[in-house]
Amino acid sequence: xxxxxxRLQGLRxxxxxxxxxxxxxxxxxxxxxFSMLGPSGSGKTTVLRMIAGFxxxxxxxxxxxxxxxxxLAPFERDVHTVFQDYALxxxxxxxxxxxxxxxxxxxxxxxxxxxxxxxxADVRLEGFGRRRPAQLSGGQRQRVALAxxxxxxxxVLLLDEPLGALxxxxxxxxxxxxxxxxxxxxxxxxxxxxxxxxxxxMSDRVAVFNQGRIEQVGTPAEIYERPATxxxxxxxxxxxxxxxxxxxxxxxxxxxxxxxxEKIRVLQESARPTEPAATEPADAGAxxxxxTEDDEATARATDSAEPEFSTAAGTVAEVVYLGDATRFxxxxxxxxxxxxxxxxxETSSEDVAALRGTRVRLRWHRRHAVRVPDxx
Amino acid sequence: xxxxxxxxGRSPVRRLxxxxxxxxxxxxxxxLTAPLLWLAVLYLGSLAxxxxxxxxxxxxxxxxxxxxWSTDNFHQLLTTPVYRQVILRSVGVALAVTLLCAVIAFPVxxxxxxxxxxxxRPLLVVAILTPLWASYLVKVYAWRLILSxxxxxxxxxxxxxxxxxxxxxxxxxxxxxxLWLPYxxxxxHTALEQLPANLLDASADLGARAGRTFRSVVLPxxxxxxxxxxxxxxxxxxxDYITVQIVGGKTQxxxxxxxxxxxxxxxxxxxxxxxxxxxxxxxxxxxxxxxxLSSL
Numbered sequence: 001x002x003x004x005x006x007r008l009q010g011l012r013x014x015x016x017x018x019x020x021x022x023x024x025x026x027x028x029x030x031x032x033x034f035s036m037l038g039p040s041g042s043g044k045t046t047v048l049r050m051i052a053g054f055x056x057x058x059x060x061x062x063x064x065x066x067x068x069x070x071x072l073a074p075f076e077r078d079v080h081t082v083f084q085d086y087a088l089x090x091x092x093x094x095x096x097x098x099x100x101x102x103x104x105x106x107x108x109x110x111x112x113x114x115x116x117x118x119x120x121a122d123v124r125l126e127g128f129g130r131r132r133p134a135q136l137s138g139g140q141r142q143r144v145a146l147a148x149x150x151x152x153x154x155x156v157l158l159l160d161e162p163l164g165a166l167x168x169x170x171x172x173x174x175x176x177x178x179x180x181x182x183x184x185x186x187x188x189x190x191x192x193x194x195x196x197x198x199x200x201x202m203s204d205r206v207a208v209f210n211q212g213r214i215e216q217v218g219t220p221a222e223i224y225e226r227p228a229t230x231x232x233x234x235x236x237x238x239x240x241x242x243x244x245x246x247x248x249x250x251x252x253x254x255x256x257x258x259x260x261x262e263k264i265r266v267l268q269e270s271a272r273p274t275e276p277a278a279t280e281p282a283d284a285g286a287x288x289x290x291x292t293e294d295d296e297a298t299a300r301a302t303d304s305a306e307p308e309f310s311t312a313a314g315t316v317a318e319v320v321y322l323g324d325a326t327r328f329x330x331x332x333x334x335x336x337x338x339x340x341x342x343x344x345x346e347t348s349s350e351d352v353a354a355l356r357g358t359r360v361r362l363r364w365h366r367r368h369a370v371r372v373p374d375x376x
Numbered sequence: 377x378x379x380x381x382x383x384x385g386r387s388p389v390r391r392l393x394x395x396x397x398x399x400x401x402x403x404x405x406x407x408l409t410a411p412l413l414w415l416a417v418l419y420l421g422s423l424a425x426x427x428x429x430x431x432x433x434x435x436x437x438x439x440x441x442x443x444x445w446s447t448d449n450f451h452q453l454l455t456t457p458v459y460r461q462v463i464l465r466s467v468g469v470a471l472a473v474t475l476l477c478a479v480i481a482f483p484v485x486x487x488x489x490x491x492x493x494x495x496x497r498p499l500l501v502v503a504i505l506t507p508l509w510a511s512y513l514v515k516v517y518a519w520r521l522i523l524s525x526x527x528x529x530x531x532x533x534x535x536x537x538x539x540x541x542x543x544x545x546x547x548x549x550x551x552x553x554x555l556w557l558p559y560x561x562x563x564x565h566t567a568l569e570q571l572p573a574n575l576l577d578a579s580a581d582l583g584a585r586a587g588r589t590f591r592s593v594v595l596p597x598x599x600x601x602x603x604x605x606x607x608x609x610x611x612x613x614x615x616d617y618i619t620v621q622i623v624g625g626k627t628q629x630x631x632x633x634x635x636x637x638x639x640x641x642x643x644x645x646x647x648x649x650x651x652x653x654x655x656x657x658x659x660x661x662x663x664x665x666x667x668x669l670s671s672l
Contacts (some may be wrong), residue, residue, distance in 0.1 A: 052577075052581060053580075053581075054577050054580075074580040074581050075580050075581075075583045080582065081578070081581045083574050083577070083578060085574065087577065088576060088578075089579075089593060091596045091597055092595070100579070101582035101583055104582055104588055104592075105583050148582070152582065222524055376471070
């Protein structure tokens with residue numbers, strides 16, 4: 001089997017008393033878009049810096065393409081980094097910045113000019129070569145940093161929260177562009193971010209970091225649908241945990257369960273004819289009023305009648321209108337609080353606020369209540 | 377609300393404060409009149425007197441100033457070999473001191489700004505500044521002792537079969553370098569401290585070894601601060617005459633010639649005095665091109 005682009009074995013890093021990384025084992029395949037996701041201080045950036053060679057591990061081993069590089073200096077490794085604040089050389093022009101790595105590697109002048117211009121064109125910055133970094137916008141600087149790191153065709157590109165400083169619109173645009181560029185050049189990308197949405201939308205696989213440890217490695221769908229720990233359940237997506245006695249009562253078994261908000265249906269318990277239900281027009285009369293399409297099912301929506309569904313009664317504590325969807329915070333009779341997310345498909349958006357304080361019944365498919373280890 | 381105007385009108389201090397608040401020009405003129413007078417009369421005024429008196433002449437018998445307009449003094453400055461030598465020597469000394477300061481200051485500043493532990497850095501900066509608190513004369517006389525015959529310099533170099541430089545041009549350059557070194561270290565220290573660490577990381581990441589990073593990233597970014605420091609070392613050295621008197625032996629710099637001419641030929645001294653002013657203006661214009669003045 002082909003050697004992995006990156007292999008980390010028992011990687012540990014301590015700064016004095018504090019342990020930044022407490023043992024990381026990871027394999028990243030060639031050409032993969034791999035994200036390291038976690039809150040600040042979770043050790044993801046330290047792992048990245050160790051791969052780049054800026055920090056040396058206290059313990060453990062780093063392999064790049066099957067070769068051990070643990071003790072090598074940054075300039076001896078075939079990886080380039082896109083820094084969080086770009087780290088462009090302010091005294092050089094954009095073109096000089098991009099060509100710097102080639103110049104250092106003694107690529108002839110004519111060739112490096114051609115390659116630098118090509119790299120700038122690849123990130124849609126033709127004609128900006130003569131400018132200084134200070135004359136560029138944040139998004140443009142970001143792309144110069146990307147061109148500078150890509151022009152040397154490294155085996156691995158490390159990106160340290162490269163989109164963090166951009167505004168939302170630009171960030172979403174760059175997410176798409178980055179992914180396209182990665183697919184085009186076929187280089188392994190290791191992308192550090194604290195933004196779960198960014199990690200989910202761009203990556204082939206994601207490693208979720210917490211307190212110096214890797215909590216879970218998997219595809220975005222695996223991470224989101226089947227969180228391995230309570231931390232992952234909470235950090236990726238909205239934290240929606242059922243535990244203790246309420247879990248016992250609602251799910252019917254002890255433990256901690258994570259349920260994604262959009263998997264939960266909100267059904268009106270005592271629907272008045274004049275008031276619309278959260279999701280669909282009110283089904284007047286029925287005790288457990290619900291969607292018209294599930295009529296026959298919801299009419300008898302009880303645990304016994306429908307073993308593949310769980311239901312829980314509660315009171316709407318808060319209604320958050322999000323435009324395309326509405327978020328319901330429901331205090332369960334069994335204790336605890338769950339968040340449910342409903343698309344505003346047919347509901348009149350103005351009506352959802354009226355549901356605050358009303359009685360509802362939550363319903364979800366049993367397979368969407370994922371058991372996670374109890375929070376540490 | 378009728379109570380407000382009453383409250384304002386109550387005390388004269390408050391009334392004055394109110395007036396000042398409403399009249400920003402009055403406020404500004406009160407603030408700046410005294411310092412501007414000081415600058416205009418004492419500083420620019422004396423420079424003007426210096427410049428004007430440089431065009432007067434002296435009665436060679438009585439040494440009295442004759443207020444007759446003439447460019448003889450400047451003509452003499454440029455044509456007399458002794459004066460030309462003194463001017464060139466002074467500029468040479470100032471340049472040598474500046475160069476030495478830069479060469480010594482760089483590694484020191486690199487250590488204090490980037491290698492030393494961050495919590496120790498303020499202490500190191502204080503240590504660098506401490507010599508500036510001691511009297512100039514004390515320090516120069518200390519160098520006189522060090523460089524004296526059989527002094528510390530001789531004693532230290534003896535095992536190598538060498539002897540100290542003794543008093544003279546070299547001694548003057550050494551002493552001046554010592555005196556003005558902190559003025560060079562400080563701006564370089566500041567520049568190095570503000571140099572973003574990730575630029576160094578980025579350079580290494582792109583394949584550059586330490587030497588390359590130093591030449592291509594550190595040096596170009598710190599150069600304006602070196603130039604800023606050189607403005608101090610250069611101008612202070614050019615204007616100095618006491619150090620040269622104490623450790624310079626027979627060496628004569630502009631300052632010494634000015635000093636010795638003040639009694640005998642004041643207009644000549646004034647003409648000589650304008651030389652460093654002109655040299656420094658030229659130097660400042662040159663340094664402005666490097667961006668040094670904006671990093672002061």
